[in-house]
Amino acid sequence: AQSVTQLGSHVSVSEGALVLLRCNYSSSVPPYLFWYVQYPNQGLQLLLKYTSAATLVKGINGFEAEFKKSETSFHLTKPSAHMSDAAEYFCAVNTGGFKTIFGAGTRLFVKA
Amino acid sequence: EAGVTQFPSHSVIEKGQTVTLRCDPISGHDNLYWYRRVMGKEIKFLLHFVKESKQDESGMPNNRFLAERTGGTYSTLKVQPAELEDSGVYFCASSQVALAGVRSYNEQFFGPGTRLTVL
Numbered sequence: 001a002q003s004v005t006q007l008g009s010h011v012s013v014s015e016g017a018l019v020l021l022r023c024n025y026s027s028s029v030p031p032y033l034f035w036y037v038q039y040p041n042q043g044l045q046l047l048l049k050y051t052s053a054a055t056l057v058k059g060i061n062g063f064e065a066e067f068k069k070s071e072t073s074f075h076l077t078k079p080s081a082h083m084s085d086a087a088e089y090f091c092a093v094n095t096g097g098f099k100t101i102f103g104a105g106t107r108l109f110v111k112a
Numbered sequence: 113e114a115g116v117t118q119f120p121s122h123s124v125i126e127k128g129q130t131v132t133l134r135c136d137p138i139s140g141h142d143n144l145y146w147y148r149r150v151m152g153k154e155i156k157f158l159l160h161f162v163k164e165s166k167q168d169e170s171g172m173p174n175n176r177f178l179a180e181r182t183g184g185t186y187s188t189l190k191v192q193p194a195e196l197e198d199s200g201v202y203f204c205a206s207s208q209v210a211l212a213g214v215r216s217y218n219e220q221f222f223g224p225g226t227r228l229t230v231l
Contacts (some may be wrong), residue, residue, distance in 0.1 A: 004154075036222070043116075043224030044155075044203060090155065094218055098143060098168065098207075102155040 002027045002093050006103035014111045019063075019078040021106050023091030026072065033074045034092040034100070035065055044090070050074060061085070086110045114138070116223035118204050124229045130192040133226045137186070137206030144187050145207075145220060146179060150200035158202075161187060173198075194230045201225045 007022040025031055035047040048059025055067040061084075065076045074091060091103040117136045125131050137144045146158040158177070159169040163184035172179070176195070181187040191198055205220040 032218075034219075044205075044222035046219070046221075049219065098145070098160045098218055099157045099171075100145075100147075100218070100220055101157070102147075104154040105152075 002031070002095055002101045004091050004093050004101055004103035006089075006091050006106050008106055009104065010107050010109065012109040012111060013081045015083055016080050019076070019081045019085065019108065021076040021089050021091075021108065023065075023074045023076065023103060024072050025074060025091070025093045027093055027095055029095045032094045033065075033067060034094070035059065035063070035074075035076050036090045036092060036102075037087050038090070038105075039087045047076070047089070081108075081110045083110050083112065116204055116206050116221055118202075118223040118226050120226060121224065122227045122229075124231065125194055126231050127196055128193045130190065131194055131228060133189045133191075133202050133204075133228070135187045135189070135204030135223060137204070138221055141206035141208050141221075142184070143207045143218070143220075144181060145205040146187070146189055147203040147205065147222075148200050149203070149225075150197070155203065158189075191228075194228075196230050199228055199230045201227050 003026040005024045033050040036044045037047050048057045050057050050067045058064045063078045088105045088107045090105050092100050094100045119134045142163050144161040147155050149155045157171040160167045161181045164181050178190045203225045204223045207218050207220045
């Protein structure tokens with residue numbers, strides 16, 4: 001069975017600081033991995049996806065994530081946080097089927 | 113190209129009432145999904161349509177929930193009668209299966225969600 005664990009339901013960083021949101025997954029087959037973002041009062045937007053090509057994936061708004069099979073991780077990073085990055089972020093896994101499994105979400109706060 | 117749309121954006125009803133949520137997928141997408149997020153927990157899968165057929169409804173909570181997709185276009189999710197624990201955000205998503213190497217992957221495009229509050 002697949003599962004996703006996001007470490008930290010809330011993360012707070014200062015503007016300009018590194019953003020690191022952690023995600024670990026469990027899957028019996030090679031996974032496809034996703035990060036989604038939900039801004040206040042908006043829907044889910046795909047930030048980036050890993051589909052078995054390059055292990056370092058670049059997404060929108062300066063975010064990137066690295067797939068590490070040995071650590072079963074897919075952490076999301078951004079070198080310098082902006083106030084506009086404040087949102088809730090969801091890591092998700094799909095194993096080629098139709099059901100996507102989501103983590104519980106991490107709410108990112110950015111302090112001025 | 114229009115994205116996935118959902119209606120209404122918010123709904124507030126009383127316990128025991130009926131509510132119907134609507135989802136219009138991206139044109140040409142055969143796959144349609146419903147997900148739900150309850151009280152800040154994880155987003156959970158409810159069911160999956162391929163065209164008008166239910167492929168997987170393993171996530172439907174109980175028989176108070178009824179999903180339909182007549183004609184394989186838009187879908188409705190009816191809750192009857194609504195209970196307090198049904199409150200949450202209901203997301204709809206659609207996809208076409210895409211190929212990536214030897215396995216296909218399934219990028220799902222999500223709508224904005226319907227926030228349901230049952231009082």
